Amino acid sequence: SYVLTQAPSVSVAPGKTARITCGGNNIGSKSVHWYQQKPGQAPVLVIYYNSDRPSGIPERFSGSNSGNTATLTISRVEAGDEADYYCQLWDASSDHPWVFGGGTKLTVL
């Protein structure tokens, strides 16, 4: 089944830009979603279909997807952005249709 690879952790200073990547074979041909999860809470969708942003999600959150890497970019990082971030996609050709990356812990220094 399809595998998504994320770095375990990313650290960034407040006000800077964080980039969280999600690697997969030809992932650019698929639609990737990104979830933010804070401790004790259910995951919250922050980017869907590679680059769309749900209502209520700040414009500081953006997404891109090309080649073998999808990227979640958080501009002007705030302390409240500290969380785990997961990429996810739907693999239509598989009997394991939902695939998650292992998650990236974003630490705001």
Added chain:
Amino acid sequence: EVQLVESGGGSVQPGGSLRLSCAASGFTFSSYEMNWVRQAPGKGLEWVSYISSSGYTIYYADSVKGRFTISRDNTKNSLYLLMNSLRAEDTAVYYCARDSPGDWGQGTLVTVSS
């Protein structure tokens, strides 16, 4: 507004069984594929099972195949997960999720321990 509310979690001994339910509202339940996703304490998200809108197509993660059974009742707008032969490694928060990005419930905790 889409609402998904899980119930049925709790503590159970290894080898025991538990049935989770997910009550759906705010959308035409019978038109949507549904999934169960779980998260073990301190771990990442793991897809568990999928069921098509009609219930005829079903998939399972290898870790639960043969032990868990997903089902749905479109007349009751409800999704279910019957979990048998439970193991300590099945301890997790279980989320019900519509096959549409972002539509998840708040989860129900299942603890398997002697």
